[in-house]
Amino acid sequence: MLSLLAAAAPHAPIQWLDLGLHKGIDLGFFTLRWYSLAYLSGIVLGYWHLTRMIRQPGAPLAQRHADDIFFAATFGIILGGRIGYATFYAPQLWTGLLHGNLDILKLWEGGMSFHGGVVGVLVAITWVARKDGLSFLRLCDYIAVCVPFGMLFGRLANFINGELWGRVAGPNVPWAMVFPDGGPLPRHPSQLYEALLEGVAMALVLLPLFWKTRARWRPGLLVGTFALGIALARFTVEFFREPDAQLSEFARTTGLSMGQWLTLPLMAAGLFFMIRALLRPPLGAAPAVAAA
Secondary structure, three states: OOHHHHHHHEEEEEEEEHHHOOOOOEOOOOEEOOOOOOHHHHHHHHHHHHHOOOOOOOOOOOOHHHHHHHHHHHHHHHHHHHHHHHHHHHHHHHHHHHHHHHHHHHHHHOOOHHHHHHHHHHHHHHHHHHHHOHHHHHHHHHHHHHHHHHHHHHHHHHOOOOOOOEEEEOOOOOOOEEEEOOOOOEOOHHHHHHHHHHHHHHHHHHHHHHOOOHHHHEEEEEEEHHHHHHHHHHHHHHOOOOOOHHHHHHHHHHOOOOOHHHHHHHHHHHHHHHHHHOOOOOOOOOOOOOOO
């Protein structure tokens, strides 16, 4: 994708406006935002894939549990994502709420946190696991495999909206582009980097792990792989992504962006669950018999 963009403008930087992208579909009485469609598509595709996964031997949940998770996770993504954004990236939304300003409810204006969405989904999984007596860790394994679909669509929607662009790029980045609100200098299309790493790359890792190996028989291995992989992807992309304006000083002072700091616990958790899963015998393995 990036090579095609580069070939299209070998001399002058690519102008985002020249790509003919629009922030939504104008229905006359209402504009259907691509970001909303991205969330919907990711959730629906994830649900479809989950229903295929649970038909395989050893699934830790039935169809009715998948339906419950689908419903609860949808609310978890939206509420957790918005609360996380207000808490870590835009605390002024909480201050405004105390004074009667309801901007925190304006989801259509953007502002969602991946880390908050993760917490929201974990709360949803916890609710279903406790309600129905299911294994929390194995549910996380199955849900983790479905997440890259939403990550891919969400980041592509960010690019189509011309938002969350990257840092100013040097002359050796032929696919750099000028975004409408990013100033006159060409920038890294970091939304596409995230789509490739958090979406495509993670899908290429997790889907074969589930369908071609016995990873699902090792509780924690799939969700650990997801947590470590998505954290490394986000940590890497943050070097090319422009920090939120209100957190630029924080990034300069600490040496890392807020997004990078928030990925560190995710990396640690991913490593822990991967090592734990690999050190324990897989489900269904016969216990070792001591020699006489």
